[in-house]
Every structure is written in C-alpha cells, then in structure tokens.
Amino acid sequence: MSADILPVSDGDAKHNEFTRLFTVNQRAIYLYIRSLVANGADVDELWQETNLVLWQRFADYRPGTNFLAWARRIAYNKVLNYRTRRRPPLQFSDDFFQKLAASDRVFDQHLPWLDALKRCAEKLTPTDRELIELRYSPNADCNMVAKALRRPIRSVYKAVGRIRSLLLECIRREIAKEDRK
Numbered sequence: 001m002s003a004d005i006l007p008v009s010d011g012d013a014k015h016n017e018f019t020r021l022f023t024v025n026q027r028a029i030y031l032y033i034r035s036l037v038a039n040g041a042d043v044d045e046l047w048q049e050t051n052l053v054l055w056q057r058f059a060d061y062r063p064g065t066n067f068l069a070w071a072r073r074i075a076y077n078k079v080l081n082y083r084t085r086r087r088p089p090l091q092f093s094d095d096f097f098q099k100l101a102a103s104d105r106v107f108d109q110h111l112p113w114l115d116a117l118k119r120c121a122e123k124l125t126p127t128d129r130e131l132i133e134l135r136y137s138p139n140a141d142c143n144m145v146a147k148a149l150r151r152p153i154r155s156v157y158k159a160v161g162r163i164r165s166l167l168l169e170c171i172r173r174e175i176a177k178e179d180r181k
Contacts, residue, residue: 018058021067022051029071031114036079040138046082050075112175120170128163135160 030047037043053074061070121129134145135156142160146153 014058017063018055022054022071025068025071026051028068029075032072033075033079036076037082042082046075046078050078053078112178113171116171116174116178117167119174120167123170124163124166128159128166131156131159132163132167 029050030043033046033050034043037046050071054071057074061067121132124132131145131149134140134148135142142156143153145151145160146156149156
C-alpha cells in the first residue's frame with residue numbers, strides 16, 4: 001500500500017484540525033494576552049504556556065464551537081494565575097481586569113486596523129520606520145530618541161507627528177480598500 005492512500009488515523013485528523021484552528025487564531029490569542037499583560041517577557045511566557053495547554057486540552061474542545069473563544073478562556077485563566085503568582089507594580093482591580101478581558105469583541109474589531117498598520121509601516125521610508133521603531137520601543141520617549149539620533153527634540157516631535165499622520169491616512173485607505181472587496 002502506498003503512503004498516499006493510507007487511511008488517516010483519528011489522531012492525525014485531530015492533529016490536523018488543531019493545527020488548522022491554531023494557525024488561523026494564533027495571532028488573535030497572542031494579542032489578547034498582550035492586551036491583558038504589560039510586560040513583554042511575561043506575555044511571551046504566558047503565550048507559550050497557553051499554547052501548551054491548548055494542545056494538551058484539545059480533546060476537550062467541542063468541534064463546531066468557537067475555537068478562539070475557547071482558547072481565550074484558557075489564556076484568561078493563565079493570565080489570572082499569573083496575576084496571583086506575580087503582582088505587577090501597577091495593579092488594576094479585579095473588576096477592571098474582568099471588564100478588560102471581556103472586551104474581546106471590541107478587540108476583534110481592531111484586528112483589521114492592526115493588519116493595515118503593519119502594511120502601512122512597511123511602506124515607510126527606512127529613516128521614518130527607524131524613527132517610529134525607536135520612539136515606540138519599550139520605555140522610550142521623544143527626548144531619548146532625540147539624544148540617540150542627535151537631533152533637536154522639536155524635530156523629533158514634528159517628525160513623529162508627521163509619520164503618525166501618514167500612517168493614519170494610509171490605514172484609512174487600506175481599510176476602505178478592504179471594505180470595497
């Protein structure tokens with residue numbers, strides 16, 4: 001019997017289904033965790049832990065239901081566990097945190113904007129892209145960027161404002177293009 005006509009085992013089918021669902025939703029799950037946790041290293045750790053639990057508990061997932069909602073619930077529980085293990089310096093009330101976690105419908109509406117932002121950022125000149133990446137890197141501000149680039153702070157503020165305006169206009173055009181499709 002050749003390999004291309006071997007029957008697919010139930011385990012292979014489940015593995016393929018998990019891979020398909022996870023691949024489609026992995027970015028949304030990561031961004032969901034990112035929306036709940038401020039520290040990037042902690043986000044990455046929680047992302048890995050969530051992925052492991054998703055794989056281990058995939059047998060609990062009911063086919064035909066909303067995979068993303070199921071995955072977000074697991075991620076939410078991982079984040080809750082993280083909050084009890086490690087209290088970040090800025091602590092929100094549990095009520096606020098629950099409202100934030102429940103805002104996933106609003107979060108989903110912003111995914112097209114994030115995709116458009118990525119496409120628009122790729123269109124920036126290398127100099128503009130470098131400036132924006134420096135400005136929006138963790139713990140950076142215009143003063144630090146101005147010192148790093150040896151530019152007057154006023155010129156950095158103006159350049160960042162100009163680039164942000166370019167990005168906003170580009171995002172609006174990209175979204176409008178998507179809406180026409």
